[in-house]
Amino acid sequence: MERRLQVLVLDDEPIVGKRLQPALAKVGCDVEVFDAPRPALERLAATRFDIVVTDIRMDDIDGIEVLEKVLERWPDTRVIMITGYATVELAREAMAKGAFDFIAKPFKPQELRDVIAKAAEALGFAGIAHAVVGESS
Amino acid sequence: MATEHDEGVPAAPAALDAVSVERAFWDRPSIGIRARLVLGFLSFVGFAVVVIIGAWVLLARLEDRLRFLEAVDRYTMEIQQTRRFEKNYFLHGANLQDMQDHLAEARRLLVAAEPDAAKVLTATELGRMRRHLDGYESALARLVAGAAGPGAAPAERSAIEAALRDNGSQMVAVALELADKERASVNRTLALFKRLPVVFLVLLLAFSVIVADVLARQMVRPLGRLMKTTERIAGGDFTPLTPSRWYRDEFSNLGLALNTMMRELAHRQEVLVQSHKLSAIGTLTAGVAHELNNPMNNITLTAEMLREDYATLSDAQRLEMVEDLVTQVARAQRIVRNLLDFARESEITTERLDLGDVLRAATGLAANQIKLSGAKIAVEVAENLPAIHGDRQALSQVFVNLLINALDAVRKGGRVTITAGPAREAACVQVVIADDGCGIPAHVLPKIFDPFFTTKSKGKGTGLGLSVSLGIVRQHGGDIRVESEPGHGSSFTVVLPAAMVPRVDPAGSGPPTPTPASRPVPRA
Numbered sequence: 001m002e003r004r005l006q007v008l009v010l011d012d013e014p015i016v017g018k019r020l021q022p023a024l025a026k027v028g029c030d031v032e033v034f035d036a037p038r039p040a041l042e043r044l045a046a047t048r049f050d051i052v053v054t055d056i057r058m059d060d061i062d063g064i065e066v067l068e069k070v071l072e073r074w075p076d077t078r079v080i081m082i083t084g085y086a087t088v089e090l091a092r093e094a095m096a097k098g099a100f101d102f103i104a105k106p107f108k109p110q111e112l113r114d115v116i117a118k119a120a121e122a123l124g125f126a127g128i129a130h131a132v133v134g135e136s137s
Numbered sequence: 138m139a140t141e142h143d144e145g146v147p148a149a150p151a152a153l154d155a156v157s158v159e160r161a162f163w164d165r166p167s168i169g170i171r172a173r174l175v176l177g178f179l180s181f182v183g184f185a186v187v188v189i190i191g192a193w194v195l196l197a198r199l200e201d202r203l204r205f206l207e208a209v210d211r212y213t214m215e216i217q218q219t220r221r222f223e224k225n226y227f228l229h230g231a232n233l234q235d236m237q238d239h240l241a242e243a244r245r246l247l248v249a250a251e252p253d254a255a256k257v258l259t260a261t262e263l264g265r266m267r268r269h270l271d272g273y274e275s276a277l278a279r280l281v282a283g284a285a286g287p288g289a290a291p292a293e294r295s296a297i298e299a300a301l302r303d304n305g306s307q308m309v310a311v312a313l314e315l316a317d318k319e320r321a322s323v324n325r326t327l328a329l330f331k332r333l334p335v336v337f338l339v340l341l342l343a344f345s346v347i348v349a350d351v352l353a354r355q356m357v358r359p360l361g362r363l364m365k366t367t368e369r370i371a372g373g374d375f376t377p378l379t380p381s382r383w384y385r386d387e388f389s390n391l392g393l394a395l396n397t398m399m400r401e402l403a404h405r406q407e408v409l410v411q412s413h414k415l416s417a418i419g420t421l422t423a424g425v426a427h428e429l430n431n432p433m434n435n436i437t438l439t440a441e442m443l444r445e446d447y448a449t450l451s452d453a454q455r456l457e458m459v460e461d462l463v464t465q466v467a468r469a470q471r472i473v474r475n476l477l478d479f480a481r482e483s484e485i486t487t488e489r490l491d492l493g494d495v496l497r498a499a500t501g502l503a504a505n506q507i508k509l510s511g512a513k514i515a516v517e518v519a520e521n522l523p524a525i526h527g528d529r530q531a532l533s534q535v536f537v538n539l540l541i542n543a544l545d546a547v548r549k550g551g552r553v554t555i556t557a558g559p560a561r562e563a564a565c566v567q568v569v570i571a572d573d574g575c576g577i578p579a580h581v582l583p584k585i586f587d588p589f590f591t592t593k594s595k596g597k598g599t600g601l602g603l604s605v606s607l608g609i610v611r612q613h614g615g616d617i618r619v620e621s622e623p624g625h626g627s628s629f630t631v632v633l634p635a636a637m638v639p640r641v642d643p644a645g646s647g648p649p650t651p652t653p654a655s656r657p658v659p660r661a
Contacts, residue, residue, distance in 0.1 A: 013431050015461055019438040022446065057427075057509070084430040106434035108441045 005029045005125055006048070007116065010040045010066065011055040011082060020053070023109040024116065037061040041069055048074045051100075051119050053112065055082045056090045064094055071098050078119040080112075155400060158377045162393055165385040173355065173386075177348045184344055188337055195333075199326050205253040206319045208246055213312040215243035219273075220305045227298060233281050240274060258315060266311045273304035359388035366395055373611030375403040406608050409588070413601040414534055418480045420541060424505025425476050432465040432472070439465070475502055479533065489636055490525050490532065492557050492566060493518040498529075499536035500555070506541060511549040512572075519558035522566055523635035531609045532633075538602040539570045539629050545593065546574030546627060560632045565615070571628035577621040585619065 007029040009020050017033030024031045032049075034040035037058050044052070044066075052070050056063035067079050081102040083091040091102040100119050103112055219239040225231040247254075247270065254263060280297050359382075366378055377396040380389065443450070443458045450458075479502055496516055500507070507514050536555075543553045553572045560567035577585065584590045586607050591600030607617050614634045621627035 013435055015435040015465070016438060018461075019435075019442045023438075023442055059508075062511075084427045105430040106437040108437055109445070110441070 005050050005116075005120055005123075007031045007051045007053065008034065008040065008044065008049040009053045010034045010037060010058075010063075011053075012036065012058045013055075016055075016082075020109065020112065023113065027113055027116075029116070037066055041066065044070055045073060049077055050123055050125070051078045051080065051116055053080045053082065053116075056094065056102075057084060062090070064090060064097065067094055067097055067099055076123070078123060080115055080119065082107075155377055155396065158379055158396065159393065161380050162385060162389050165380060165383060165389070167386065168384040169386050170356070170388075173352065177352055180348060181345070184341070192330075192333065195326065195330065199323065199330075201253065202319065202323045202326065205250060206316065206323060208250040208253070209312060209316045209319055212243055212246040212250065213309065213316060215239045215246060216305070216308045216312055219243065220309065223301055223305060233277070236277060237281070240270075240277060244270060244274070254315070258318070262311070262315075266308070266315075269304045269307040269311065273301060273308060276300040276304065359392075363388065363391060363395065366392075370395075370399060370402065373406075373608055374614075375399040375406075375612075406612075409601065410531065410534070410605050410609060413538075413605040414480070416601065417534065417537060417541070418476065421476055421479070421502060421506070421537070424503070424509060425472055427509065428472050428505040429469055432469040435465040436462055436469075479530065479537070486528055487526055488529065490527055490529055492522055492525055492568065492633075495529060495532050496536060496555055496557060496568065499533045499540060502533065502537050503540045503544070506544050507553075510544040510547065510551075512544055512547045512551045512553050514553050514555070516555045517557070519556075522557060522559070525566060525613075525633050526636045527613045527633065528609075532613070535606040535609050535631065536568065536570070538606045539631070542602060542629075543570055543572040543574065543627075546576070547572045548574065560630075562632060564635050564637075565632050566635050567633070568631045569628055570631075571626060573626040576623035576625055577619070577627050578623050582619065582621060586617070 005028060007024055009017050009024075009031060011017060012035050014035045017035055021031045021033050029051075032043065034043070037054075037060060040054075041061070052066070054063045054066045063081055067081065070077055070079055078100040079094075079098070081091055081094045081099045082105060083094075083102050084105050088104075091099075091104075094102060100122070101115050103115055216239075219236050222231065222233075222236040222239065226233060226236065247266070251263070258266075276297050280301070362378075362381065377399060378392045380392070382389075439458050439461050443455065443462075447455070475498075496518065500514060500516055540553065540555070547553060551573050553570065556569045556571070558567060558569075559565070581592065586603050588601060588604040590604075593600075603617075610617050610631055610633065615632045618630040618632065619627065620630075
C-alpha cells in the first residue's frame with residue numbers, strides 16, 4: 001500500500017471543503033479542510049502536504065500569500081489556486097510565483113480531481129492518477 | 138409645445154406643471170416693449186400738444202384783450218375830445234355839432250366793446266358808465282334843443298353845464314379806470330407768458346424722468362429676474378419660471394425659451410444620470426459576477442456530489458445537501474436582485490428617506506468591490522439623524538460613485554470611513570466619505586466635477602461619476618464639498634437639506650399639487 005496523497009483544501013466558503021472532502025477521499029487522498037487562512041497556515045507551518053488547494057480571494061490573507069508561505073516552507077508542495085471571475089490577473093500572478101495550476105469557480109469535483117491527478121503524477125503518485133482516471137470514466 | 142411629446146406621459150406632474158405654466162404665460166395680454174416705447178413717446182407728443190394748444194388759447198385771449206384795450210383807449214379819446222369841444226362851446230360859443238359827433242362815436246364804441254367789457258367790469262360799473270353817458274347825452278340834447286338861443290335862462294344854462302361837467306368827468310374817470318384795469322390784466326397775462334417756458338421745462342423734465350424710470354424699471358426688473366434664473370439653472374435647479382406680471386412681452390417669450398431650455402437640460406441630465414448609471418453598473422457587475430461565482434460553485438459542487446454519491450448517502454446527508462442547494466440559490470438571487478434594483482430605470486420619486494438605510498444599501502451594492510479592493514470600510518451614522526427627502530435610487534447612485542472612487546484611491550488594506558451626521562449648515566445633514574488613499578493633486582481638484590474629466594485609465598472610468606453625482610445632489614438642494622491632501626487621502630462631503638419635521642406624507646403621494654384633472658397633452 002502506497003502512501004496516501006496528503007491534500008489541504010482552503011476556501012472561506014465552508015461548503016467547498018464540506019463537499020471536496022468526500023470527493024477527494026474517494027480517490028485516495030487524505031484531506032484536511034480549512035475555511036480560514038490563519039489556522040491553515042499554522043497547520044502548514046507544522047506539517048507538509050503534497051498538495052494545497054487554496055482560494056485566491058479571502059479576507060485577511062489572500063491565496064497569493066498562502067502560496068508564497070507554502071513554497072517557502074515546502075518547496076516541492078504543489079499548490080493549486082481556485083480563482084473567481086475577477087481574480088484571473090491574480091491567478092496569472094500566482095502561476096508566475098510557482099503555483100502548479102489554477103481552476104476557475106464554478107468547477108465540478110471531477111475537474112479538480114483531474115488537476116490533482118496531474119499534480120500527483122508530477123509528484124510521482126502514479127496510483128492516484130490511475131485511481132482518478134478510473135473513477136472519472 | 139413642439140417638444141411636448143418628448144416628455145412622455147409618465148412624467149405626469151412635471152409635464153402638467155410645465156404645460157400650465159406655459160398656458161399661464163399665453164393667457165396674459167400681450168403688451169410688447171415696442172408698444173410701451175411707442176406709448177411713452179406718444180405721451181410726450183400729447184404733452185407737447187396740450188402745452189401748445191394752451192399757449193395758443195392764451196395768445197388768442199391776449200389778442201382780444203389788446204383789441205379791447207385799444208377800443209377803451211379810443212373811447213376815452215372820444216370822450217376827452219367831446220369834453221374839449223364842450224369847453225370850447227362854453228368859453229368861445231363854438232358849435233355843438235362836433236360834440237355830438239364825438240359823443241355818438243363814443244356811444245358806438247361802448248356798444249361794440251360791451252361784450253368784452255362785461256368780462257372785465259362788473260355789472261354796476263358798466264351800469265354807471267352807461268348812466269353817465271346817458272346823462273351826458275341828455276344834457277347835450279337839452280343844450281342843443283333849448284339853450285341854443287341867446288335868450289335862454291342863465292339858471293337853466295348853468296344847470297346843464299354842471300350836468301355836462303359832472304357826467305363828463307365821471308365818464309373819463311371810469312374809462313381811465315377801465316383802461317388801467319385792462320392794462321393790468323394784459324400785463325398779468327404777459328407775465329404768465331414769461332413764466333410759461335420755465336414751467337413747461339420743469340414739467341417736461343419731471344415727466345421725462347417719470348417715463349424713463351417706468352420704462353427702465355420695466356426692462357431692468359425682468360432682466361434681473363432672468364439673470365437670477367440663469368444662476369439658478371447653473372446651480373441645477375430646473376423648476377420652470379412662472380409669469381410674475383399681468384401682461385406678456387418679449388421678456389415673457391425669453392422666459393418661455395428658458396423654460397424650454399430647462400426642460401431640455403433636465404432631460405439631458407436624466408440621460409446623463411442614466412448613462413452613468415449604466416457605467417456604474419458595469420463596474421458593479423464585475424464584482425457581482427465574481428461574488429455570484431461563490432454560491433454557484435457551492436451549488437455545482439453540492440449537486441455533482443449528490444449525483445455521484447446518491448446511492449451511498451444517508452437520507453440525512455442528502456437532505457443536508459439539498460438544504461445547502463436551497464440556501465445557495467437564495468444567496469445568488471439576493472446578489473443579483475441588489476444590482477437589478479439599482480439598475481432599474483425608474484422615474485424620480487421623492488420620498489422620506491433614512492440616510493442610514495441609503496448608505497447601507499449603497500455599501501451593500503459595492504460590497505463585492507469592497508471585498509476585492511481589500512479595503513476596510515467603516516460606516517457610522519449619528520443617532521437621531523433627521524430624515525431627508527429625496528430619490529432613493531439617485532442618492533444611492535451618488536454614494537456608490539463616491540465609494541467606488543474612494544476604493545480606487547486606496548491601496549490594499551486602506552481605510553474608507555463613511556460618516557453621516559448633522560452638517561455645519563443649518564437644517565442640513567451631511568455624509569462624509571473619507572479615504573486614506575492617494576489623494577487628489579491640487580491642480581486637478583478644480584476639474585474633478587467637470588463632465589468627462591477622469592484620471593482613471595481608458596475604459597475604466599467615464600469621467601461622469603462626480604459630475605452626475607453633483608447634479609443629483611444639487612437637484613436635491615444640496616452640495617458636494619471636497620478636501621484632499623495628496624498622499625494622505627481625500628474626503629467628499631455630501632450636504633443635503635433635512636426634511637422638515639411636521640410633514641404629513643402618506644406613502645406614495647408627494648406634496649399636494651393642484652392637478653387640473655389629468656388630461657392628455659392638450660396641443661399637438
